[in-house]
Amino acid sequence: MLVLLFNTVEDALTKLNIIKEQLLNLRERYGIIREKLKINADIEEKLAKLGFQPSHQVITVQAIPHALNIHITPHSMWLLSKLNAIDGNINYVVGEIDKVSKYLSGIKDRNASVMIMIDYTSKKTKLVIMP
Structure with a gap:
């Protein structure tokens, strides 16, 4: 959820x-x-179709106060799906910012405070204008 507070409409x-x-x-x-x-x-995907299963590697780094494990997995498809989800959220937020900006540009009282709540997980946006 993204919550934004502003002193004035401008x-x-x-x-x-x-x-x-x-x-x-x-x-x-x-x-x-x-x-x-x-x-x-x-x-x-091509390697998986051929029967090759990518392996999971763990690198241990000795650090103070304890050891740090770094996991390396060659799962680009998983990471790609995560980036696609983030891209969808960014697109939603940009679209909502456009809608809110268009609405705010038509407001006459430029000294009013503004609160915007953009919930990109449930796809809901709330705009509160406080005199």
């Missing part, structure tokens, strides 16, 4: 545009990673 419009630009930049970066993972996922 502040909300400005900061929502900044947040939207950052999310679009993040989506672009994830898109590059997803394209690379698609190649790995295709190779994993």
Whole structure:
């Protein structure tokens, strides 16, 4: 859930545009990673069809105060599905920011405080305008 509080409508419009630009930049970066993972996922799928099962490796690093285990799994398909879910959430939030910005731009009282709650898991958005 994303909860945003703003002192004024103008502040909300400005900061929502900044947040939207950052999310679009993040989506672009994830898109590059997803394209690379698609190649790995295709190779994993072909290897699985041939009967090869990728192995799970654990690297133990001695650290203070205890040992640290790093798990390496060649499961690009799993990671790709996680990135697709994140991409869907980013798309939803960007769409809701567009809707809220459009609504806020039509408000006459520019000194009103604004609270926005965007719940991307249940796909609900609430906008509260406080005089």
